[in-house]
Amino acid sequence: MIPVQRSPDPSARVLLLERIHPAAAERFRKAGYHVDEVASSLSEEELIVRLQGVTILGIRSKTQLTRKVMESTSGLSAIGAFCIGTNQIDLKACSERGVAVFNAPFANTRSVVEMALGAMILLIRDIPRKNTLLHRGVWEKSSPGARELRGKRLGIVGYGNIGAQLSVLAEGLGMEVHYYDISEKLALGNARICRSLDELLETSDVVTVHVDGSPGNEGIIGAHELARMKPGAVFINLSRGFVVDLEALRAVLESGHLKGAAIDVFPTEPKEDGSAFESPLRGLPNVILTPHIGGSTQEAQENIGTFVPEKLLDFLEKGTTTLSVNFPNLQLPEFRESHRVVHVHRNEPGILARLNRTMAERGLNITGQYLKTSEDIGYVITDIGRDYDEEVVSELHQIPGTIRVRVLY
Numbered sequence: 001m002i003p004v005q006r007s008p009d010p011s012a013r014v015l016l017l018e019r020i021h022p023a024a025a026e027r028f029r030k031a032g033y034h035v036d037e038v039a040s041s042l043s044e045e046e047l048i049v050r051l052q053g054v055t056i057l058g059i060r061s062k063t064q065l066t067r068k069v070m071e072s073t074s075g076l077s078a079i080g081a082f083c084i085g086t087n088q089i090d091l092k093a094c095s096e097r098g099v100a101v102f103n104a105p106f107a108n109t110r111s112v113v114e115m116a117l118g119a120m121i122l123l124i125r126d127i128p129r130k131n132t133l134l135h136r137g138v139w140e141k142s143s144p145g146a147r148e149l150r151g152k153r154l155g156i157v158g159y160g161n162i163g164a165q166l167s168v169l170a171e172g173l174g175m176e177v178h179y180y181d182i183s184e185k186l187a188l189g190n191a192r193i194c195r196s197l198d199e200l201l202e203t204s205d206v207v208t209v210h211v212d213g214s215p216g217n218e219g220i221i222g223a224h225e226l227a228r229m230k231p232g233a234v235f236i237n238l239s240r241g242f243v244v245d246l247e248a249l250r251a252v253l254e255s256g257h258l259k260g261a262a263i264d265v266f267p268t269e270p271k272e273d274g275s276a277f278e279s280p281l282r283g284l285p286n287v288i289l290t291p292h293i294g295g296s297t298q299e300a301q302e303n304i305g306t307f308v309p310e311k312l313l314d315f316l317e318k319g320t321t322t323l324s325v326n327f328p329n330l331q332l333p334e335f336r337e338s339h340r341v342v343h344v345h346r347n348e349p350g351i352l353a354r355l356n357r358t359m360a361e362r363g364l365n366i367t368g369q370y371l372k373t374s375e376d377i378g379y380v381i382t383d384i385g386r387d388y389d390e391e392v393v394s395e396l397h398q399i400p401g402t403i404r405v406r407v408l409y
């Protein structure tokens with residue numbers, strides 16, 4: 001079993017891989033932790049060796065944290081994914097080990113929003129085509145179809161973090177914003193809700209897709225949806241590649257039904273820079289193609305570098321799990337004049353009762369208790385008076401189903 005851990009622990013070590021923004025190492029050092037940095041990702045074998053004695057691990061998208069790696073760890077408390085996605089991490093294996101995982105879901109929201117705005121302006125001015133012509137040495141100044149964004153109707157599909165922020169900025173440019181979302185979302189500013197996707201498609205001059213990557217979103221924009229769009233409208237997808245049928249999009253662009261499109265994400269994307277790229281949209285003059293860079297800015301990297309360490313430190317030093325991707329989310333008050341016992345267990349009946357009975361039998365002065373469970377694990381925080389019997393911690397540790405016990409001072 002994983003030994004009882006105590007925080008703050010002067011020997012706790014942080015390992016940061018894959019050139020995480022320097023703001024992260026700086027923050028951990030300021031908090032008193034020893035930080036090791038490795039510029040690349042590590043292989044499974046290397047990780048198994050390097051993770052011994054590490055309390056916090058920071059990775060980006062290349063490091064694969066497999067079940068085998070997770071099962072080799074004992075002191076590891078938390079993982080920071082200094083990126084948006086967490087597909088590279090076996091989250092179930094992390095939960096079973098009592099390791100909390102955090103990422104930076106909003107750090108690049110603004111970057112994507114700015115790219116969507118840029119794409120709209122370029123597309124409704126027909127700039128991709130003009131740019132290609134001029135590079136070929138053809139001067140074509142007449143621009144009969146060029147338009148302003150002001151007064152045009154923007155249709156946002158998916159009014160989440162990105163969609164909602166785009167809504168606000170697009171209104172600032174004088175656009176009339178409509179959105180469609182499968183969940184009920186609060187309209188920001190003067191934005192108006194559409195009750196169906198078809199309604200949004202039929203009335204918008206610009207359609208931009210910002211839905212999440214759930215499997216049900218595969219192919220939600222196909223030939224039927226594209227045919228419903230207003231003639232001469234433009235289409236943007238910066239969300240997930242599998243959302244749009246690219247053959248169908250090519251057909252409506254070639255037929256002239258749509259004026260242009262900007263696509264940043266693709267059903268299959270090459271892994272390495274410099275790799276060959278194939279797409280039905282290659283070669284179309286009215287299409288902006290970009291290699292999944294909507295969220296890739298220095299500012300986004302810096303945001304990630306400052307956001308994730310705060311989550312990790314809050315977890316390590318206070319037990320807070322807000323925005324954890326695999327632990328039940330618990331926002332906790334400060335603890336003063338008390339110690340905090342963190343108990344992570346398999347979500348099985350009877351464990352909480354056993355925990356409380358053990359504490360009651362030892363006469364612990366409980367000043368607060370917080371509990372949240374997910375499908376796999378239970379997360380119980382108990383604030384106790386400063387004078388307590390050390391034995392009780394080992395008893396809590398012995399309760400069957402216990403994954404991890406931490407005592408915070």
Ligand code: NAI
Nearest residue numbers: 158159160161162181182183210211212213238239294295
């Ligand atoms: P989010 O989860 O905050 O918002 C997604 C919204 O879409 C939610 O409100 C959800 O209810 C809604 N939705 C889901 N399915 C829908 C459907 N079929 N029709 C209408 N609404 C639907 O996500 P966030 O942070 O706004 O990101 C949006 C997308 O942008 C994600 O797919 C994300 O992976 C992608 N993204 C792309 C980047 C890039 O570099 N191009 C960078 C960052 C995010």
